Amino acid sequence: DAGITQSPRYKITETGRQVTLMCHQTWSHSYMFWYRQDLGHGLRLIYYSAAADITDKGEVPDGYVVSRSKTENFPLTLESATRSQTSVYFCASSEPRTGGLELFFGSGTQLSVL
């Protein structure tokens, strides 16, 4: 199906475990993003990527790793999960236009770290 898909939709893990959240888009957008959403903080940018093999840190990158070997995929890895990483994670993609980037969001992954 066309669009942007995230998997899994829900994930429960334990502290110290590695977990990878997947994001796939079919639009061939050059930009992809990872945000986390927490009560009281709104959305905070973790990492973004302007193209394959190009990634940049956002506001809260510590504890996360990303890669972008293919344009359509942008996985987010928590190398050693902590309780503070319990959150809802949103992936988004965009293609630059005159005026700016308009983001298209996935449905989110709800992650619980016990």
Next chain:
Amino acid sequence: SQQGEEDPQALSIQEGENATMNCSYKTSINNLQWYRQNSGRGLVHLILIRSNEREKHSGRLRVTLDTSKKSSSLLITASRAADTASYFCATDARSQGNLIFGKGTKLSVKP
């Protein structure tokens, strides 16, 4: 720290009334965007206004931008129950791609 801050945090109105939400930001911007988020869903883009624009319309939405005051407002006219959602502003002040969101305004429209 957040670049954009929405005000109020929550707003409750009756169907048919207008809803106004405000966004203030700290540094110069290239553009400002507004997004809507229904409960449990991802965000949906509503409208983008460039730094050299002062007002923009899209259906029942009206966005204004005052770069001298570093603020923007989103007006939803003749609100409907379906407009119940959280609304976020976003700016890309630092660099293209580094799109920073505010904490949002939660709008409740009662039938």
